[in-house]
Amino acid sequence: xxxxxxKIIIFSFTIFLLSVFWLGLKIxxxxxxxxxxxxxxxxxYVTEINNENQYISEEDLKKNKYTLINFxxxxxxxCRAEHRYLMSLSNQNKEIKIIGINFKDxxxxxxxxxxDLGNPYxxxxxxxxxxxxxxxxxxxxxxxxxxxxxxxxxxKIIGPIDQVQFNDILKSIQ
Amino acid sequence: MLSNIGIxxxxxxxxFSFLIIYISSVDLKTSSQFIEKNIYKLSxxxxxxxxxxxxxxxxxxxxxxxxxxxxxxxxxxAKPLFYKIAGTWGNHEGSLLLWVNILVIFxxxxxxxxxxxxxxxxxxxxxxxxILILGFLFFLLLNxxxxxxxYPIPLEGLGLNPILQDPALAIHPPLLYVGFVxxxxxxxxxxxxxxxxxxxxxxxxxxKTWVKISWCFQTLGIIVGSIWAxxxxxxxxxxxxxxxxxxxxxxxxxxTALMHSLIVLEKxxxxxxxxxxxxxxxxxxxxxxxxxxxxxILNSVHTFASDPTRGIYxxxxxxxxxxxxxxxxxxxxxxxxxxxxxxxxxxxxxxxxWFMVFFLVTVLIGxxxxxxxxxxxxxxxxxxxxxxxxxxxxxxxxxxxxMAIGPKFxxxxxxxxxxxxxxxxxxxxxIINLLIFYFFGxxxxxxxxxxxxxxxxxxxxxLDLKKIFNNKKKFELPRxxxxxxxxxxxxxIGINHQFSLxxxxxxxxxxxxxxxxxxxxxxxxxxxxxxxxxxxxxxFKLTDLKNDLAQYLNPEIRIYSNPETLTxxxxxxxxxxxxxxxxxxxxxxxxxxxxxxQKKPFMIWIWISALMIALGGFMQLILxxxxx
Numbered sequence: 001x002x003x004x005x006x007k008i009i010i011f012s013f014t015i016f017l018l019s020v021f022w023l024g025l026k027i028x029x030x031x032x033x034x035x036x037x038x039x040x041x042x043x044x045y046v047t048e049i050n051n052e053n054q055y056i057s058e059e060d061l062k063k064n065k066y067t068l069i070n071f072x073x074x075x076x077x078x079c080r081a082e083h084r085y086l087m088s089l090s091n092q093n094k095e096i097k098i099i100g101i102n103f104k105d106x107x108x109x110x111x112x113x114x115x116d117l118g119n120p121y122x123x124x125x126x127x128x129x130x131x132x133x134x135x136x137x138x139x140x141x142x143x144x145x146x147x148x149x150x151x152x153x154x155x156k157i158i159g160p161i162d163q164v165q166f167n168d169i170l171k172s173i174q
Numbered sequence: 175m176l177s178n179i180g181i182x183x184x185x186x187x188x189x190f191s192f193l194i195i196y197i198s199s200v201d202l203k204t205s206s207q208f209i210e211k212n213i214y215k216l217s218x219x220x221x222x223x224x225x226x227x228x229x230x231x232x233x234x235x236x237x238x239x240x241x242x243x244x245x246x247x248x249x250x251x252a253k254p255l256f257y258k259i260a261g262t263w264g265n266h267e268g269s270l271l272l273w274v275n276i277l278v279i280f281x282x283x284x285x286x287x288x289x290x291x292x293x294x295x296x297x298x299x300x301x302x303x304x305i306l307i308l309g310f311l312f313f314l315l316l317n318x319x320x321x322x323x324x325y326p327i328p329l330e331g332l333g334l335n336p337i338l339q340d341p342a343l344a345i346h347p348p349l350l351y352v353g354f355v356x357x358x359x360x361x362x363x364x365x366x367x368x369x370x371x372x373x374x375x376x377x378x379x380x381x382k383t384w385v386k387i388s389w390c391f392q393t394l395g396i397i398v399g400s401i402w403a404x405x406x407x408x409x410x411x412x413x414x415x416x417x418x419x420x421x422x423x424x425x426x427x428x429x430t431a432l433m434h435s436l437i438v439l440e441k442x443x444x445x446x447x448x449x450x451x452x453x454x455x456x457x458x459x460x461x462x463x464x465x466x467x468x469x470x471i472l473n474s475v476h477t478f479a480s481d482p483t484r485g486i487y488x489x490x491x492x493x494x495x496x497x498x499x500x501x502x503x504x505x506x507x508x509x510x511x512x513x514x515x516x517x518x519x520x521x522x523x524x525x526x527x528w529f530m531v532f533f534l535v536t537v538l539i540g541x542x543x544x545x546x547x548x549x550x551x552x553x554x555x556x557x558x559x560x561x562x563x564x565x566x567x568x569x570x571x572x573x574x575x576x577m578a579i580g581p582k583f584x585x586x587x588x589x590x591x592x593x594x595x596x597x598x599x600x601x602x603x604x605i606i607n608l609l610i611f612y613f614f615g616x617x618x619x620x621x622x623x624x625x626x627x628x629x630x631x632x633x634x635x636x637l638d639l640k641k642i643f644n645n646k647k648k649f650e651l652p653r654x655x656x657x658x659x660x661x662x663x664x665x666x667i668g669i670n671h672q673f674s675l676x677x678x679x680x681x682x683x684x685x686x687x688x689x690x691x692x693x694x695x696x697x698x699x700x701x702x703x704x705x706x707x708x709x710x711x712x713x714f715k716l717t718d719l720k721n722d723l724a725q726y727l728n729p730e731i732r733i734y735s736n737p738e739t740l741t742x743x744x745x746x747x748x749x750x751x752x753x754x755x756x757x758x759x760x761x762x763x764x765x766x767x768x769x770x771x772q773k774k775p776f777m778i779w780i781w782i783s784a785l786m787i788a789l790g791g792f793m794q795l796i797l798x799x800x801x802x
Contacts, residue, residue: 007504010500011500014496014497014500017542018489018492018493018496020542020545020546020549020550021465021471021489021545022489023549024469024471024545024548024549025469025471025485025486025489027548027549027552074678075678075768075770077759077761077768080761106676106678109678129559129560130558130560131560134555134556134558137553137554137555139554139556
């Protein structure tokens with residue numbers, strides 16, 4: 001066999017691919033949020049659900065002492081279950097601002113959802129195709145991320161917020 | 175008892191595989207033109223014992239013999255007979271035995287049906303195929319033995335995952351296995367061809383039937399899986415770009431490319447190296463898909479099979495396959511010179527291949543990127559439909575144009591005669607598209623292009639079809655049907671995507687909801703006890719306010735007892751023009767039920783056109799046979 005560059009490239013690529021697979025077997029596949037807590041959130045840009053000209057980005061979060069970014073949709077029933085905790089959070093605590101990201105939803109449904117159950121959000125962002133949520137590392141909804149004014153993730157909640165999580169959030173922002 | 179019989183049979187198969195490899199290697203050196211009789215006999219024994227071992231396992235499932243761990247873990251006495259049998263391959267160990275069976279069956283059939291071909295080539299194929307068989311037999315015996323026994327014998331089994339208890343899903347794995355594992359035979363044949371120097375036209379003839387068979391089954395298997403997702407998962411979609419769906423697409427792209435370039439090799443005796451690469455990569459991609467799905471590296475509906483120790487075994491075997499294929503290819507492959515005329519059919523087939531490779535690479539990147547990122551940077555992401563839609567859909571437009579025009583070009587060189595016809599048909603397609611756009615609603619520029627290209631392909635194929643009935647060139651019929659159906663498929667998916675209606679709301683019994691010309695009345699609810707589950711059946715009166723047409727739909731929530739699981743059965747009313755799709759799910763701690771109502775136009779036509787693509791393949795198998 002004559003050795004030439006293309007062969008070397010193909011072989012090295014194959015070896016690389018197979019070793020990635022090999023390493024992939026060894027890592028833990030349970031979705032683990034620990035690595036995200038303590039890291040900074042990346043840049044983002046979300047427009048308001050009812051007003052395309054209004055938007056927020058990571059710069060706006062620096063103004064709030066704490067921000068809870070909540071990912072929700074009208075079609076998701078656990079989101080309904082957690083909604084009352086979001087409501088009481090927004091009523092009880094003025095230090096925390098809540099941003100809702102409406103995940104793969106229809107505008108009418110989302111608005112009805114908020115009309116029926118109340119609107120705890122200071123801002124509702126639109127994420128029709130789910131891309132923004134993915135950039136936040138969202139796996140499924142509901143999920144919530146608690147961020148401080150340095151944009152560091154303090155807490156990440158996967159699944160609906162319940163009484164325990166609710167108390168945890170209050171504790172984290174004291 | 176069954177455990178011992180099963181294991182004994184598997185060992186017998188193992189011994190026969192060794193013997194076949196040994197005697198074939200000896201027979202390679204003899205000068206006789208014919209393959210030694212003993213090899214046929216051994217192969218016959220091998221196939222008999224393999225099939226028997228599979229039947230032994232089926233008997234275990236049918237009789238609910240819980241002395242087998244596999245039966246205990248995946249079956250239950252209260253399951254209907256049909257699902258007891260389907261349970262045999264509804265789990266990792268059983269499906270691996272099915273895998274071995276298909277390897278052996280293809281090995282035997284290839285041996286006896288290809289008697290006109292070169293002896294050395296056939297022997298090498300047999301040797302490589304049996305090396306593959308050995309690899310999977312060792313895997314089965316060392317790591318995933320379906321015949322492992324358990325003591326004391328449990329009285330009752332754990333049951334089969336309810337979402338797998340569905341007729342479509344019972345036949346989905348066998349179809350896919352025939353499709354994916356069937357590729358093994360031309361992997362072996364390609365290796366044999368490199369080693370024996372039996373190349374070109376004759377090689378193409380020896381594998382073309384096997385390529386077609388596995389293509390048909392792969393296509394059918396993927397469609398059935400998609401139908402299952404539509405009816406069973408209750409989301410109203412049929413393709414989710416889920417990693418496992420993607421894993422099934424990779425070999426399909428490769429094999430579709432192979433099927434086309436094989437024609438060039440057969441007619442023009444060129445593209446040999448490329449055909450070999452495709453032969454090798456189709457099976458390698460099948461095994462890669464299996465590895466990704468079964469090792470648990472990817473998470474999805476198919477995680478029933480996830481286990482890292484399996485992953486290590488499959489990965490080692492995969493590495494061995496890839497490196498031996500690469501080394502043999504690099505040593506034995508000779509440089510070819512190509513001289514293609516731009517306006518010849520081979521150019522178009524080559525273009526088809528480039529598109530296929532592009533689709534393949536896109537899906538591969540989308541699948542592997544999250545794994546790479548996870549391994550190298552510990553960042554977890556998922557690649558979803560937006561990526562695939564953005565990258566793949568625009569390319570489908572030129573792809574469909576080439577698909578229509580390509581087959582009209584002659585081999586070697588062609589004239590410009592068809593130029594006006596193309597222009598005329600494009601004009602026709604644009605007009606039809608404008609009519610749809612004008613009467614039914616607006617959609618994006620890209621969607622316009624998709625519709626135009628799809629309609630163009632449909633019109634072109636219909637003209638071809640008409641020509642066939644005039645001049646009786648029957649052998650072209652399968653190709654036209656498959657191409658026509660692909661155009662129809664894209665067209666109906668486009669329509670379905672653009673004009674679907676979806677409503678989501680909560681209702682309790684007695685309430686009425688009006689939406690988009692439909693009135694949905696939640697009349698009452700029943701509880702029904704079935705053999706292996708309890709069903710909560712909702713009774714909904716659905717009135718079409720436009721035509722004042724009322725019908726009843728009954729979605730179900732099923733509570734399975736073994737293992738205890740909830741599943742949601744959609745109520746689907748299929749009509750020629752559209753599907754009405756209703757699912758209900760319980761909202762915890764409330765009287766309300768979450769209702770999802772969808773109207774999906776031309777849903778049935780998506781299935782029909784997809785099935786027709788596969789039908790074209792099957793017709794090709796039958797028609798070509800008659801010609802010979």
